[in-house]
Amino acid sequence: MDGKSSRAFIGTALLALTLAATPAHAQSNADTGYPDRVIRIVVGFAAGGGNDIFARLVGQGLQKELNQSVIIVNRPGAGGRLAAEYVASQPADGYTLLVGASGAMSIAPAIYPKLPYHPTRTFVPLAEIGHFPLILVVTANHPAKNVAELVAWAKQNPDKANYATTSPAFTITTELLKLKSGMPGVAITYKSSNEMLTSVTAGHSTFAIVDGPPAVPQVKGGQVRALAVTGSERSGEMPDVPSMAEAGFPDVNIHLWSGVFASAGTPAKVVKKLEAALARAIKSPEVADKLRAMAVDPGGGPADAFARMIDADIKTYSDVVKSANLTFEE
Numbered sequence: 001m002d003g004k005s006s007r008a009f010i011g012t013a014l015l016a017l018t019l020a021a022t023p024a025h026a027q028s029n030a031d032t033g034y035p036d037r038v039i040r041i042v043v044g045f046a047a048g049g050g051n052d053i054f055a056r057l058v059g060q061g062l063q064k065e066l067n068q069s070v071i072i073v074n075r076p077g078a079g080g081r082l083a084a085e086y087v088a089s090q091p092a093d094g095y096t097l098l099v100g101a102s103g104a105m106s107i108a109p110a111i112y113p114k115l116p117y118h119p120t121r122t123f124v125p126l127a128e129i130g131h132f133p134l135i136l137v138v139t140a141n142h143p144a145k146n147v148a149e150l151v152a153w154a155k156q157n158p159d160k161a162n163y164a165t166t167s168p169a170f171t172i173t174t175e176l177l178k179l180k181s182g183m184p185g186v187a188i189t190y191k192s193s194n195e196m197l198t199s200v201t202a203g204h205s206t207f208a209i210v211d212g213p214p215a216v217p218q219v220k221g222g223q224v225r226a227l228a229v230t231g232s233e234r235s236g237e238m239p240d241v242p243s244m245a246e247a248g249f250p251d252v253n254i255h256l257w258s259g260v261f262a263s264a265g266t267p268a269k270v271v272k273k274l275e276a277a278l279a280r281a282i283k284s285p286e287v288a289d290k291l292r293a294m295a296v297d298p299g300g301g302p303a304d305a306f307a308r309m310i311d312a313d314i315k316t317y318s319d320v321v322k323s324a325n326l327t328f329e330e
Contacts, residue, residue, distance in 0.1 A: 034093075034094055034267075034269070034270045034273060035066055035068040035094065035095065036068075037068070037095065038068070038069045038070070038071060038095070039062070039063075039066070039068060039069070039070045039071075039094070039095055039096075039097065040070075040071055040072075040073050040095065040096050040097065041055050041058070041059050041062075041070060041071070041072050041073065041097045041098070041099055041260070042073045042074075042075055042083045042086060042087050042096060042097065042098050042099070043055045043072060043073070043074050043075070043076075043083060043099045044075060044076060044077070044078075044079070044080030044081065044082060044083030044084065044098075044099075044100070044101070044104055045074065045076050045080060045083075045101075045166065045167075045191065045192045045193070046074055046076045046191045046192035046194070046195065047074055047192070047194075048192055048193075048194035048195075048214065049166070049192035049193040049194050049195075049211075049213075049214060050101075050193050050211035050212065050213040050214055050258070050294075051080070051099055051101050051258050052072070052074060052192070053213045053214070053294070054099060054129045054130070054213070054258045054291075054296075055072050055099040056072055057129075057287050057290055057291070058099070058129055058260065058278065058281055058282060058287060059071070059072055060286070060287075061278075061280075061281025061282065061284055061286060061287045062277055062278060062281050064281070065277035065278075065280055065281050066273075066277055076191045076192065077191070079103045079104055079108065079166065079167030079168050079169070080100065080101055080103055080104030080105075080108075080167055081104050081108055081112075081115070083098060083100075083104070084098060084100060084104050084105070084117055084122075084123075084261075085116055085117060087123075087261070087263060088116075088117050088122050088123070088263055090263060091263075092262070092263035092264065092265035092266045093266065093267070093270070094262055094266050094267070094270035094271070094273075094274060096263070097126070097260055097261065097262055097274075098123065098260070098261040098262075099129070099258060099259070099260055099261075100119070100123070100258070100259060100260075100261050101167065101169060101256065101257070101258045102169045102256040102257050102258070102313065103167030103168045103169030103170070103256075104167065104168075105119040105123075105259070105261070105310060106119065106257075106310050106313035106314050106317060107167075107168040107169050107172055107313075107317050108168055109314045110314050110315075110317035110318040110320075110321055111168055111172070111317070111321050111326070111328045112328065119261070119310050119314070120307050120310055120311055121264065122263070122264055123261040123262065123263060123264055124261060124262045124263070124264055124266055124271055124303075125259060125260075125261055125303055125306045125307040125310060126259070126260045126261060126262055126271070126274050126275050126278055126303055126306075127259060127260050127274075127275060127278035127279055127282060127299060127300060127301075127303060127306065128257055128258075128259045128282075128299030128300070128301060128306045128309070129257070129258045129259055129260065129282060129291070129296075129298075129299050129300075130257065130258060130282075130291045130296040130297055130298045130299045131255050131256065131257035131296070131297050131299065132211060132212050132255060132256060132257070132294075132295055132296040132297065133212070133229040133230045133231045133233075133235060133243075133254075133255050133256075133295070134170070134173055134209045134210060134211060134212075134229065134230045134254065134255075134256060135209070135210055135211070135212060135215045135216075135219070135226050135228075135229050135230075135235075135238075135241070135295075136150075136177075136207060136208075136209050136226065136227045136228045136229075136230070136244075137197070137200060137207060137208055137209075137210060137215060137218075137219065137224040137225060137226050137227065138150060138200065138206065138207045138224065138225050138227060139200050139201055139203055139224060139225070140201075140222055140223060140224055140225050142206070142207075142225065144227065145225075145227075146227055146228075146242075146247060147181075147227050147228050147242075147244070147247040147248065147249065148247065148248065150183070150207060150227060151181045151182070151183040154183040154184055154185060154206070155182070155183060155184065158184040160206060161183065161184045161185045161186070161206055162185055162186040162187070162188050162205055162206050163185045163186075163187060163188065163205055163206060163207050163208055163209070164188050164189075164190055164195075164196035164197075164199045164200060164204075164205035164207075164208040164210075165187050165188070165189055165190070165196065165208070165209075166189065166190045166191060166192055166193060166195070166196055168328060169256050170196070170208070170209055170210065171187060171328070172254075172317065172320065172321070172326065173209050173230060173252065173254045174187070174208075174209045175326055176251065176252055176254070176320065177209070177244075177249060177252050180249050180251050180252060181249060185206070185207075188204070188205050193210050193211050193213070193214045193215070194214050196208045196210050197210060197214055197215060197218055197223075197224060200224055201218070201223050201224060207227075209230065211256065212235070212237070212294045212295035212296055213294040213295075213296065216237055216238065216293075216294055216295050219238060219241075226238060226241045227241070227242075227247070228241060228242050228243060228244050228246075228247045228249075229241055229242075229243055229244065229295075230243075230244050230252050230253065230254045230255070231243055231244060231245070231253050231254070231255055232244075232245040232250065232253055233245075234246075235295045236292075236295070237292070237293065237294070237295040238295065257299070257309075259299065259306060259310075260274075260278055262274060275303045278300070279300045279301075280300075281300075282298055282299055282300035283298065283300040288300075
């Protein structure tokens with residue numbers, strides 16, 4: 001072997017060794033050029049709420065998978081719709097993602113005919129983070145010890161009956177309970193689930209139907225009392241709390257979800273890379289175990305199944321709104 005051939009052979013061998021020692025995600029980064037800068041995940045609620053917690057958990061996992069910095073940007077307002085509109089206005093390059101919840105991404109399309117975006121056409125659903133029941137809570141010193149007693153109390157005190165909400169997801173669930181029970185209750189709107197719970201513990205709101213991540217610690221800590229979880233089954237994290245079906249309201253059977261979206265038009269290679277990285281991150285013990293501890297069933301399944309679920313949800317909520325004759329202001 002002459003000197004030139006020897007150098008070429010050595011160079012080829014060194015390249016093979018370098019590639020073998022390089023993590024798969026780093027090789028993939030070089031193949032696609034993505035990501036070569038910071039990724040932003042936009043959340044439509046203030047810090048401390050369920051979706052903010054989801055975004056930070058998944059953001060950490062995605063950062064690990066892609067070997068690139070991920071930052072969380074909170075843009076609260078209009079039940080998450082402002083964040084969705086903002087992300088839709090950004091370049092479709094995979095560097096601005098959305099953590100979207102049921103309220104903005106499946107309920108809003110069912111109740112706002114002039115919504116300026118569509119969850120599965122304006123966006124590409126990348127991954128479901130998780131799905132979960134909601135929890136009906138009152139302050140710890142409220143006289144109601146179960147749903148029937150809360151309904152009776154509200155009927156006896158209609159001038160004091162009100163509830164905290166932060167998005168159509170919570171509003172529509174609460175209004176469904178009101179419809180099925182005949183109880184009164186005026187909505188008081190907040191920017192996050194954390195603010196909703198603060199309102200209940202402070203006595204500004206009589207009750208709230210809220211998501212698990214911020215509620216479970218307060219239930220276990222005794223700041224609020226859980227009367228029921230929406231759906232037909234009890235939560236594994238709160239086995240002593242009855243389901244709405246057990247409480248006598250089987251029709252209040254709503255589970256919400258949260259997921260990650262990219263803008264439509266994002267390059268296919270980037271979409272596939274994000275789908276795979278998010279699925280791995282969500283299924284990892286670091287993320288999945290923490291989700292379960294908040295009474296959330298981890299997602300991370302196929303992206304196309306997530307998209308089909310969203311379209312089915314929109315139809316379901318449209319039917320609920322029509323049957324309950326509910327109206328919402330834009």
